[in-house]
Amino acid sequence: MVPVRTRTADTIKPAAVRDYTQNMGGVDHSVQMISYHPLHRKTVKYWEKLAFHLMTLVMVQSHILYNEHRRSHRKKTMQLQKFVMSVCRSLASIPEDQQAPPQPHDLNRLVERHFPSPIVVDDKKMQRACVVCYARAISGGDNHKTQKSKRKVTQFECSKCNKALCVHPCFEIFHTKEHYA
Structure with missing residues (x-):
């Protein structure tokens, strides 16, 4: 002490x-x-x-x-x-004087006009996992097994973005929110 x-x-x-x-x-x-x-x-x-x-x-x-x-x-x-x-x-090896990196083209989805269309490959309707549903499952911290149960498969995609999206509500969420997850 x-x-x-x-x-x-x-x-x-x-x-x-x-x-x-x-x-x-x-x-x-x-x-x-x-x-x-x-x-x-x-x-x-x-x-x-x-x-x-x-x-x-x-x-x-x-x-x-x-x-x-x-x-x-x-x-x-x-x-x-x-x-x-x-x-x-x-x-x-990026020079110090270079400005901030340019914004990704992905943000064009917030200002341009987009319409849903069916996913068609070789005249066959296809299905893919919805981008928004998948991103939300990932951001929720789900593991691989629970991601499969939460993600949704859709037959529609955005004709400009070529991203598979559920018609409602994911299509609207993807094209109105910057961080859709």
């Missing part, structure tokens, strides 16, 4: 507790930074969760070291999000 001075009074605490509180700064700072910009993805496979966590941890630790190096040379530090983007750009 060792005496410890707190803001309000002098107390006695175990030496291990005092050592932990004095030296915990780096670990807590790292965990705090991970919580601000999580790279975690929803997945059932444990090894994917572990891989994403390790990638996040490596990025945060390298960001801390990078900023320490910058401070030692009296240069301006970089925010974590900008650091991660610069690392990704350099790995993908």
Whole structure:
């Protein structure tokens, strides 16, 4: 037991507790930074969760070291999000001055005119899984067995998008909501 001075009074605490509180700064700072910009993805496979966590941890630790190096040379530090983007750009060999990536053509579905039509291949009516029903099953965190029971098969598709959609309500949802899942 060792005496410890707190803001309000002098107390006695175990030496291990005092050592932990004095030296915990780096670990807590790292965990705090991970919580601000999580790279975690929803997945059932444990090894994917572990891989994403390790990638996040490596990025945060390298960001801390990078900023320490910058401070030692009296240069301006970089925010974590900008650091991660610069690392990704350099790995993908995309120039820094390039603007944000262009919006996908998928968003044209929100402004253009679209009509349902039957799915026909070689003069035969076909069936495919509805894109919206499938996306909703995936975003709900369902596993493979429950996805099959929840997804719906349809004979209709959007004539412009070539996406299989239930006529009601999925066709309207797909063409009016940016995030239809």
